[in-house]
Amino acid sequence: MLARGPSSDGVGCARGLRRHVDDPTRVAERLRARGRDGMPLLLGMAHILPCNGTSPSIDDSVWMAPNATVVGSVTLGAASTVWFSAVVRGDVAPITVGKRVNIQDGAVIHGTYDKSETVLEDDVSIGHNAIVHGAHVQKGALIGMGAVVMDHAVVGPHAVVAAGAVVLAGTVIGEGELWAGVPAKSRGKVSDELKTHLAATSARYVEYASWMQGEDV
Numbered sequence: 001m002l003a004r005g006p007s008s009d010g011v012g013c014a015r016g017l018r019r020h021v022d023d024p025t026r027v028a029e030r031l032r033a034r035g036r037d038g039m040p041l042l043l044g045m046a047h048i049l050p051c052n053g054t055s056p057s058i059d060d061s062v063w064m065a066p067n068a069t070v071v072g073s074v075t076l077g078a079a080s081t082v083w084f085s086a087v088v089r090g091d092v093a094p095i096t097v098g099k100r101v102n103i104q105d106g107a108v109i110h111g112t113y114d115k116s117e118t119v120l121e122d123d124v125s126i127g128h129n130a131i132v133h134g135a136h137v138q139k140g141a142l143i144g145m146g147a148v149v150m151d152h153a154v155v156g157p158h159a160v161v162a163a164g165a166v167v168l169a170g171t172v173i174g175e176g177e178l179w180a181g182v183p184a185k186s187r188g189k190v191s192d193e194l195k196t197h198l199a200a201t202s203a204r205y206v207e208y209a210s211w212m213q214g215e216d217v
Contacts, residue, residue: 045066046064046070047067047068047069048070049070054073055072056070056071056073057075057076058070058074062078062081063081063212065082065085065105066084067084068082068085068086068087069088070088070090072089073091074089075094076088076101077097077122078100079206080098080100080102080103081206082103083104083105083107084105085106086108086109087109088103088109089109089110092113093110093111093113093116093117093118093134094111095111095118095119096117096119097120098120098139100202100206101123101124101125101126102125102201102205104127104128104130104145104205106128106129107128107129107130107131107132109126109132110132110133111134111151112134112151115151116133116151118134119135120132120137121136121137121139121140122139123139124137124138124142124143124202125201125202125205126143127142127143127145127147127163128145129145130147130149131147131148131149132149133149134152135149135167136152136153136154136155137149137155138154138155138156138157138159138175139157140158140202141155141157141158142161142201144161145163146163147161147165147166147184149167150166150168150169150171152170153170154171155173156172156175156177157175157176158175158176158190158198159175159178159179160177160178161179162179162180162184164180164182165179165182165184166181166182166183166184167183168184171184174186176189178190178194
C-alpha cells in the first residue's frame with residue numbers, strides 16, 4: 001500500500017509528489033536510447049499529490065499511467081488502473097475506488113465540496129473521457145466514453161451508461177439497465193451480448209496493465 005503522508009505545511013495542493021518506478025537517471029538514459037529521432041519517451045511516473053493534509057492511499061498492485069493524476073482523499077483498491085491523462089481529484093470530497101476498477105484515458109473523477117462523495121465499486125469501468133462527479137457507481141457497471149454522471153446519481157450493479165449520455169443529479173439506475181441520451185433515460189435491460197462483454201472488461205484491463213509492467217512507460 002502506497003500512502004503518502006501529509007504535506008509539510010498541512011494545507012494546499014502545491015507540493016506535488018510523484019511515484020518513481022526506477023532511478024530517474026537510469027530511466028532517462030534508457031529512454032534516450034529507445035527514443036526515435038532523438039526524442040525521449042515518457043518517464044515512468046504518475047502524479048500523486050497531497051491536498052489539505054490528506055494524501056492518496058494506493059494499493060501496491062495499482063497501475064497508473066505516466067501522466068495520470070491522483071490528488072488528496074482518494075483510495076485506490078487492488079488491481080485497479082488509472083490510464084493516460086485520467087484525473088482522480090479528491091481535493092474537495094473523498095473518492096473511493098474498489099478493486100479491479102479501470103479509469104480510462106482522459107476520464108475525470110471528482111465531487112462537490114461539502115455535498116457529494118464519489119464511490120466506484122469493484123469491477124467498474126469508466127470509459128475514455130467520461131466524468132463521474134459525486135456519484136455512486138455500483139459493482140460491475142460501465143460508464144461509456146464521454147458520458148457524464150452527476151452528483152448523487154446511483155448506477156446500479158452491471159448497468160451501462162451509454163457513450164455520450166448525461167445522467168442528471170440524483171438519478172437512480174437499476175441493476176442491469178441500459179441508459180442513453182441527453183438527459184439519459186432507460187432503454188431497457190442490457191443485452192446478453194453486452195453482459196458478456198461487460199463481465200470481461202475489468203479483467204481485460206488488469207491484463208492490459210500487466211503488459212506495461214516492467215516497461216519503461
